[in-house]
Each structure stands twice: as structure tokens, then as C-alpha cells.
Amino acid sequence: MTAATLTIDLDAITTNWRALDAMSGPETETAAVVKADGYGLDAARVAQFLATQGVKSFFVALTEEGVKVRAAVGAAPEIYVFSGHMAGDTDTLKSNRLIPLLNSREQFHRHLSALPEHPFGLQLNSGMNRLGMNADDFAAIRDQALAAGPRLVMSHLACADEPRHPQNTAQLKAFRAMTDGLGLRRSLAATGGILMGPEYHFDLCRPGIGLYGGAPFEAAKPVVRVSIPTVQVRDVAKGETVGYSAAWTAQRPSRIATLAAGYADGLIRAMGANAKVWAGDVPCALAGRVSMDLLTVDVTHLETVPDSFDILGPHQTADQLADAAGTIGYEILTSLGARYKRVYTGG
Secondary structure, X not given: OOOOEEEEEHHHHXXXXXXXXXXXXXXXXXXXXXXXXXXXXXHHHHHHHHHHOOOOEEEEOOHHHHHHXXXXXOOOOXXXXXXXXXXXXXXXXXXXXXXXXXXXXXXXXXXXXXXXXOOOEXXXXXXXXXXXXXXXXXXXHHHHHHHHOOOEEEOOOOOOOOOOXXXXXXXXXXXXXXXXXXXXXXXOXXXXXXXXXXXXXXXXXXXXXXXXXXXXXXXXXOOEEEEEEEEXXXXXXXXXXXXXXXXXXXXXXXXXXXXXXXXXXXXXXXXXXXXXXXXXXXXXXXXXXXXXXXXXXXXXXXXXXXXXXXXXXXXXXXXXXXXXXXXXXXHHHHHOOOOOEEXXXXX
16 A cells, blocks of 8 residues: 555544633633634544534534534534625525624625524624724624624634734734623634633634644644655665756765655645654655655665654654745645545544
8 A cells, every 4th residue: 555644633632622621711612613624634523523522613614614514513513604604605504504704794784684594603803804894894783783693703813823922912902892892702712812811712712723733732732643655765876866856966875765645645845855754763854856746765874664654743743844844734734635544543
């Protein structure tokens, strides 16, 4: 078998959720964000398991994602849709009991016209300027919205991974200015907001990346392991090159292992020579460019070349691999491709 193996520890996801839930406090509900197919790990499998562990609310980006999660978790949990009520979403929202987070006056009026008895939430722009109603838009529909009874009102922090960034307090102030005294159930914090403390928690927190072992939740338990089979090992003479564009030149007589994964599997080209794979506890540097289906690795220092190498696991997290590629752990996780043999542990 040549496909790389992606192992996903469902118990670790639950452990991370419980840790973040404990930080959120007993009066605050802790939901789970499972958008982008559960950050690349299969939203249905992740949500189904978390629902058995006590998670009562889930968040997705699109109605289509909500359909998959609803089929997995059954009728009881609430499923919120960040993109709101888009044109053409009405039947899907209704039949799957999805709760749109309305982002504009247009969406608000569309929802009340098409589904007047259907639950909804509101998303407000507190300064990120991405999704949500500005303060004047919210003021224009506030009385009508309060009469209709939103299930939740939320906003999103732009700089929660930098706790001392002044925009955090500015957004907290703006969110409070729009919502204090209205008696609404509120949500502001994702993973980073939870870590910043109780003033950001409100009634519901919605961790995402922290569930899957990512920064800024440094205490997170690792969730994923990617093991890549060795296809071939060859000797390379000093001065010979390896891979496309002859980008790596042997500085000594070397041994090169070719591994069965590449950028088609989400191991992005930008990581290049900065990345490592692991033979047990021993790091091995990439030699040459990442290609579509293959990695080449300098294994000259190994006494024995193993049948497979780890690129994600106990020695290298998604965030550490992301650093090598000049990106973030979110991109590494959500890029993991369809060719992996997926193994789920726990549960």
C-alpha cells in the first residue's frame, strides 16, 4: 500500500473541547466549529462524536456543510450557519433545521419573508469588516429583530491570536455598545477569545482550531498524525542533484528516500527545504522540491531507513509545519487531501 495514512484521534478532540469548556466557565455554553469539513478531518465524524460527548451546538460556514452535520448528529443539536440566509438557501435551511446567522439587512428581510417562523441568529460587525451588520444596519432592524427573537447574536474577533492587540478591546467595546441591555444571547469568542478570559465569553463560546490541536491553544492535545510510506531509497553521489529544477545538490555522498505524498495531498510546495519528516525520533530534512505525489528526503544519517516517515505527529505539529511553509496551521489541516488512508481512533 502506497497511500499515506492520516490518523485522527477523536478522544484528543474531545479532550481539547473539555479543556476549553472548563475555561469558558459553568454559565457559558461551549459549542464546536466544524466548518471546512471539520478543519479537514471529516465534519460528520467529528460532530457525531462530539455530540455524544455533550456538545449541543455546532457552527458551519455554508448551508451545504450544515446538511452533512445534521445527518450526522440527528435532530437535537443546533447548527448555525456563518454565511447566513443566502439566495437559494431557504428550502435547505428549513428541511435541515439550520439556523442562519444573518449578516445584512437584506438577509434579515429575506429570512423573515421566506421563513417567518424559522429560528435565526444575527452576526454583527464589531470591527473585523468581513461578515456582519454594521452598527447602523443593526439599529435599523433592531426592534423588528428583537420582536422576532434571534436565537443568538454574535461577532468575530480579528486579532484574538494576539491577546495584547488593541483591536481586541476595541471590538469588545463595540460589541457591547451594540448589544448591552437587549437581553440577547451573545457570542464573541472562538479559541483565542476563550483564552483571553471571561470578559470575552458571554453566553456561548465557539472554539474551532483549538479543538484540532492548533494555536493559539498551546496546551492542546495533538490530534493528527500523517505517516508517509517509503517508495524507494537511492544513493546519490556528491554533486548530483535531486528533484525538479535540480534545486538540491548533494554536498557529500548521500542517501535519498522517496516518499509517497506531495502537494496533491495538501503538503504544500512552499514548505520546501525548511520542512522535516521524522524517522521515529530522528528528524530528516527534505531534499529538493515538493512534487505532486512525492517527497525526497535526505536519510544519509540513518542507520536503517524505515518503511514510513511522519510529517505530522508528536514531533511536528500542523503549526510547526506551517512555519516551515510561511503559512498557518489552519491551511495545513484544511489542505489535507482525499488520498490518505484515514484511520480514526477513540470513540
